[in-house]
Amino acid sequence: MNVINSLFIYLLFPGFLFSFILSIFVSFLDRKITARLQYRQGPPLLQPLYDFFKLLLKEVTVPKNANLLFFLSPFLSFASVVLASSILWTAIIFKKGFIGDITVFVYLLLIPSVMLILGGASSGNVIVSLGVSREIKMLLSYELPLITATLVPILNSGSLKLIEIMQKNTLSLPSILSFFVLFICLYAKSGIVPFDAPEAETEIAGGILMEFSGILLGLIKLTKQVFMSLFPAFLVGLYFFDGGVVSFVIKYLMILFFIIIFKNINPRLKIIQVMKFFWFIIFPLSLLSVILLFIL
Amino acid sequence: MGLIKKSLLKSLWVFHLPLSPCNNCDIEILDALTPRYDLERFGIQLVGSIRHADVLLVTGVPNYKNYTKLKYLYEQAPKPCFVVAIGTCACGRGVFKDSFNSPCDVDKIVPVSAYVPGCPPKPEAIIDGIVKLIKSLKT
Numbered sequence: 001m002n003v004i005n006s007l008f009i010y011l012l013f014p015g016f017l018f019s020f021i022l023s024i025f026v027s028f029l030d031r032k033i034t035a036r037l038q039y040r041q042g043p044p045l046l047q048p049l050y051d052f053f054k055l056l057l058k059e060v061t062v063p064k065n066a067n068l069l070f071f072l073s074p075f076l077s078f079a080s081v082v083l084a085s086s087i088l089w090t091a092i093i094f095k096k097g098f099i100g101d102i103t104v105f106v107y108l109l110l111i112p113s114v115m116l117i118l119g120g121a122s123s124g125n126v127i128v129s130l131g132v133s134r135e136i137k138m139l140l141s142y143e144l145p146l147i148t149a150t151l152v153p154i155l156n157s158g159s160l161k162l163i164e165i166m167q168k169n170t171l172s173l174p175s176i177l178s179f180f181v182l183f184i185c186l187y188a189k190s191g192i193v194p195f196d197a198p199e200a201e202t203e204i205a206g207g208i209l210m211e212f213s214g215i216l217l218g219l220i221k222l223t224k225q226v227f228m229s230l231f232p233a234f235l236v237g238l239y240f241f242d243g244g245v246v247s248f249v250i251k252y253l254m255i256l257f258f259i260i261i262f263k264n265i266n267p268r269l270k271i272i273q274v275m276k277f278f279w280f281i282i283f284p285l286s287l288l289s290v291i292l293l294f295i296l
Numbered sequence: 297m298g299l300i301k302k303s304l305l306k307s308l309w310v311f312h313l314p315l316s317p318c319n320n321c322d323i324e325i326l327d328a329l330t331p332r333y334d335l336e337r338f339g340i341q342l343v344g345s346i347r348h349a350d351v352l353l354v355t356g357v358p359n360y361k362n363y364t365k366l367k368y369l370y371e372q373a374p375k376p377c378f379v380v381a382i383g384t385c386a387c388g389r390g391v392f393k394d395s396f397n398s399p400c401d402v403d404k405i406v407p408v409s410a411y412v413p414g415c416p417p418k419p420e421a422i423i424d425g426i427v428k429l430i431k432s433l434k435t
Contacts, residue, residue, distance in 0.1 A: 040334035047339055053303035059374040201344035213347040213374040
């Protein structure tokens with residue numbers, strides 16, 4: 001019974017199917033609002049679904065030097081992001097969880113980047129290796145402030161269960177600071193525009209995604225979309241959760257709109273600017289928020 | 297028409313493949329993709345890597361330096377993949393027909409699905425060419 005319940009959670013309701021539909025909707029919103037901001041019509045509602053099914057049908061091309069990791073990495077990254085999504089949505093919708101699920105959640109979100117690095121590097125392409133080196137630098141920049149900033153809600157509530165953290169959130173100066181840091185870090189993790197140096201299409205031709213085709217590319221794109229649908233939910237859950245459905249949806253959409261507008265008004269940063277920004281501005285801010293928590 | 301085929305026709309990702317053109321056709325292609333004509337309405341997107349492409353937009357005249365590379369790039373693209381020749385040069389070599397450095401037409405090297413003549417073709421003509429390509433694929 002327990003196994004069937006877990007399978008139901010993972011595959012159907014807050015897991016695979018739900019996050020698939022939600023991510024398609026979020027991706028549609030992203031593209032439509034981007035289009036409207038540029039004074040054009042934009043794609044239809046089912047466009048992300050069409051893209052995904054088209055990529056399922058396409059042939060998978062294999063580079064000469066590729067090994068098993070090249071095939072495994074998109075599947076593993078998608079599986080881990082779906083698991084993260086089912087943990088988060090179970091906590092939000094069913095108000096259930098286990099001790100330490102926030103730690104599991106944060107580490108599951110690390111797997112897609114690592115898998116992308118391994119899979120990209122195994123293709124042996126020179127331009128992909130540029131993208132891989134940039135992705136590693138991004139990982140080194142945002143991972144430490146992200147974990148430091150997640151400490152603030154944990155210490156505030158004194159619990160490692162997502163649902164208890166959500167129910168005990170308070171708005172104070174350290175938590176506002178850590179919200180800001182966490183927003184920037186998750187934004188960089190989702191790899192959208194100011195922080196998309198690893199897959200810069202105009203300079204390194206898709207970078208880390210360059211050698212992937214067919215279903216592998218489709219799964220990587222889907223992983224990014226699921227992550228983007230997860231990221232406002234995590235922030236709303238940690239900082240502004242009050243249990244109501246309508247207020248949750250409104251806050252979720254507000255953060256999503258803010259992300260999309262922020263994406264459209266910013267140019268791409270160079271990788272050295274990203275590292276400087278994270279190491280000299282964001283990491284001290286995240287430390288400051290933890291220190292302020294103990295002083296105040 | 298199944299969902300898979302419909303989704304292929306609804307999301308054609310184009311790859312820009314210039315064979316040393318004079319750049320006019322390339323600018324018209326970019327014009328068709330920019331907000332005024334907005335091809336993203338029909339799911340058409342410009343991609344940076346040949347591995348993601350469904351349609352190769354070939355411009356310019358093949359010459360001895362690049363005609364092997366055209367063949368090589370076409371073989372690298374995941375199938376199904378369609379070639380659209382943009383401009384008079386790519387359709388039938390135009391004034392370069394008897395040129396000393398041009399071996400053959402584009403369609404002698406790779407199979408071409410649609411031709412858009414013009415020097416350069418207007419963005420409307422490019423959109424019309426893509427529409428004709430989609431119509432020919434539907435049957």
